[in-house]
Amino acid sequence: MNPSEFDKAMMDLSRAIEIELPIINEKMALNAYAMMKDRIINEGTIGDGKSLGNYSDNKLPAFYFEGKSANKGGDKLLAKELNKENKGEGISYKQWREANNRPTDHVTLSFTGTTLNDIGVVKKVIEGGRVVTIVGPKNTKQRSNGKSTEEIAGYLTDQYGDILQPSTEEKEILQRFFDAEIQKIISKFIK
DSSP states (O other), rough: OOOOHHHHHHHHHHHHHHHHHHHHHHHHHHHHHHHHHHHHHHOOOOOTBBBOOOOOOOEEEEEGTTOOOSHHHHHHHHHHHHHHTTSSSSSEEHHHHHTTTTTOOOSSSSSHHHHTEHHHHHHEEETTEEEEEEEEOOOOOOOOOOOOOOHHHHHHHHHHSTTTOOOHHHHHHHHOOOOOOOOHHHHHHOO
C-alpha cells in the first residue's frame, strides 16, 4: 500500500468508525442491560456484587395483597386468609411470591417483569467523536397503581444502590465486544 492509498484507507476507516460507533454503542448498552437483568434475576446481586437480600417472612395484612395476584395460587392464598374469622396472621411477601409461583431464594426485583422489561435505550447522544447511549426507564408500561417505571427504578436505587451498574466481569465482556467490533471495521480497510 503506497502513502496515498494508506491516506485514503485511513479516511475511509475514520468515516466507517463514525458511522458504526453509534450502532456498536447501542449494542453494548443493550448487552449490558441484558447481562445486568440476568444477574439480578438469577443471582440476586447488583454490579458491585452486593446481594439484594432475601424476601421477608414478616406478615403483612392480607388486604395489602388484594388485586395483586399473578395467578390462581395467589388468589387462593388471599381468599383463604381473608376468609378467616380473625383475618389470620397475615401473609408474608415470601409466602405471596411462593403462592404466585415466583422465586423466593433471593430478591429478583421482579414480580410481573413489567419494571425490568420497561428499561432500555432511552437516549443516544452523538457529539463529534463522542457517543453515549443511555439505558434507563422507558415509562411505556401502564400499571394499576399509577407508578411509572422511573418512580419504581428510583425507589429500587434508593433501596439497593445503582442497579444498572455492570459488574467488573460484565465490563470486561463489553470491552472485548467493543474491541472485536472495532477490529472488524479496521480489518476491512487495513489488510
